[in-house]
Amino acid sequence: MTVTADEDLGSLIEGVVALPEDPDYLRCSPWNTAVEVAPRMVVFPRSASDVAATVRHAGAVGATVAVAATGHGALPVGPESILVHTGDMTDVAVDVLGRTARVGAGASWQHVLDAATPHGLAPLCGSAPSVGVVGFLTGGGIGPLVRTFGLSSDHVRSFEVVTGTGEILQVSPERHGDLFWGLRGGKATLGIVTAVEIDLPELPEFYGGAIYFDGDYAENVLRAWSQWCPGLPESVSTSVALLQAPDAPEAPPALAGRFVIAVRFAAVGDRGEALDLLTPIRAVAPALLDAVEVLPYAAIGAVHADPPHPMPVYEDHALLSGLPEEAVCELLRLAGPRAGSLQALVEVRQLGGAYARWPRQRSAFCHRDAAFAVTTIGIPVPELAEQVRGHAAAVLQALGPWSTGRQLPNFAPASDPSRLARCYDDDTLYQLAALAERYDPDGVLRAGQVARYVF
Template sequence: MNSLTMTENDGMEQLRSYVSAPVALPGERVYDRATPWNVAVPVRPGAVVLAATAGHVAEVMRFAGARGLRVAVQATGHGAVPVGADTVLVSTAGLSECVVDPVARTARVGAGVRWQTVLDAATPHGLAPLCGSAPAVGVVGFLTGGGVGPLVRTVGLSADYVRAVELVTGAGEILRVTPEEHAELFWGVRGGKSMLGVVTAVEIDLLPIAEFYGGAVFFDGSHAARVLGEWQRWTADLPETVNTSICIQQLPPLPGIPEPLAGRMTVAVRYTAVGDHAEAQRLLQPIRDAAPVLIDAVGVMPYAAIGAVHADPVDPMPCHEGHALLSELRAETVEAILAACGPGSGSPQTLVELRLLGGALAREPRHRSAFCHRNAAYGLSVIGVLAPPVAEAVPGHAANVVAAVAPWSTGGQMPNFAASDDPGRPGRCYDEDALHWLRALARRYDPASVMR
């Protein structure tokens, strides 16, 4: 199908008379709601619909299906992929419901809500929403991709704590999806991203976690080999109460970045542990002893401060991401990463992170989901900022880093990492069986392929 333009087709103009939500066309003031958090991704839809109810989304689905148009959905745009003029972009920012039930230990959360809002509502009750490393990310996008959070080895995948989903299918039906109602969709939407429709709200469990022992320990980049080598050995037999990642980072000298970390290569070991704080401190000691410490920001923290562990950026920026899952991490793997990204490598990447997986993540939950690759032992993320003077070098170098760990790679990827419109990506995110069933469900619930 050819891409639509306003001069070739007046379908997008007709959207205003069909949908009861505000509609913005290119050039109009609120059209910039289409700009994603990752501003490097070209998101230029034929129209933006500012949905405030599931009914608004259903209207868009029916309109698009009748006219051969596509539909995309966006809350924050952290995992944005390119969107063109043949697509109606549904902005879910107006779906702002957030209701915490402290007695039942649950929350109902609209698709426009970010994790920080849920943290603010739940943590005063001593309850923990299982967010990711960045509380500024949208709740629904994180959960539909599975949700690997800072406590994933201890509690498992965040999507495993979803109780119910409000889903608008590609055919425009509004369904309540639970393990008992539309069980096949309950399997598919938890991990399947937006393949089956638009999730407009979720109901989630909240866990009674009031605090944790955690934070980050920082080292100068000149000690990268020593620290990564110790981290590789140390992570081989950590208990499930411990979660950790290690990051080679080159942070720019900007306001808010601590002076010892700005404008230089450093290494950050991120750490979270629940349970006995003295034991958690003892377990971390080998890392603290690995090399001279620049900053030690690890201690007992309220769960409300979970975002401080990774301290991910909040402001929009142009990014490129690479991602791989590893079946093991050997000394040779560390050497390959250091050769590509360590001191003297000339790496243009802002962050190169290894994250320990396993633990509770590796076990199938009570209600299975479309999320695959629970058997991965480590995750590798490569993130570069597409800004001068390194912008042109970042994508190619990221591909080289991923290629460098190929001998230890599973070949898989997780849906929430390194988003792209590469046709081969679904085959990396899902095994053959899961992809078969997701596509079968899509044919059933989205017969016009508006979410294809």
């Protein structure tokens, strides 16, 4: 059935269709409030069939389809697009004996943590449990335990996905293996994921959290951290953050309004070994707050303590081949406590370990050889937006001698083709674009972060 009027779509689906004048339309506002999201209409589906009907409708009316859940990785959406907002599809079904979960497209990691952790099972989420599961997994997924378990997308068993032609497919290594390869790393290129099945490692607790030091010790801490990282076993994942803590009620009193440097630490296995491994960092300087302890896995979000509430952010990102003394000096020069940094946070994550190894089922995720990932996050209030962006670029430019020239799909999201080209090697980008031509021949899903031919 061909539909030509947006208003008629509501008669074909169980979910809600919201036009700009409808109250439900405001629900499409993303977590990153700096991003303008103003589609021609918003569809809140309740099933894969609703999504498929929406995609077919978009093809009939000449619109593209964008997709969103929590909006952490939001990109601009304009009136040429219909936005599929999956926020009503939050079902989580845990198979305790099989140690798996089937997760709806709109679920956040907090939904999965709530369902799985009472059984001693550990969803391999990102640093913020409020992030959506599907967007995180289709970008690869780097969590607080990435060196131990590898990419979270390496633990995906299957997808349910709607293609650009409105077909609903069950995707696994055995069925539509080309899509299974591309959906793990290809973001929104190959379809709209409506459900995903993931493995759940057994891990009731871990030893981790963060140690916060006053910014006056930033040079000592950052230098010690960079020298400490190469000797760490795979049982440990860590990052360091130069952080301008907000002077706000939600900030711990010891940190509020201060420039601090935080060492994040998450270890599995023997607690005594983990204690010994962390001792050199604890000895560098007196801590303002030492929040590293044995934690239930349900508290995994405490490692990074990312802000839970919507806010405007501008993010930039690069991968590094190493972090030598010269790179540490450049970081401190531009983002240290006396640099007048315009970034709320500059973070460096150690990679390697299980992250660097290919899983049995290969994926479209690239750049497993990177040693570190650096991310800048600024608050682009109108009067400072350009300065924030310029300063972020300056930080990454200063690290240029150690940059691989590449990026990861889930960091600093953008639809710019040149940025996408940095997320993949040439062969992978070519294969993703070719698969998009096969599964979305009319370009209905060509909105947002999707691979295209750029050569």
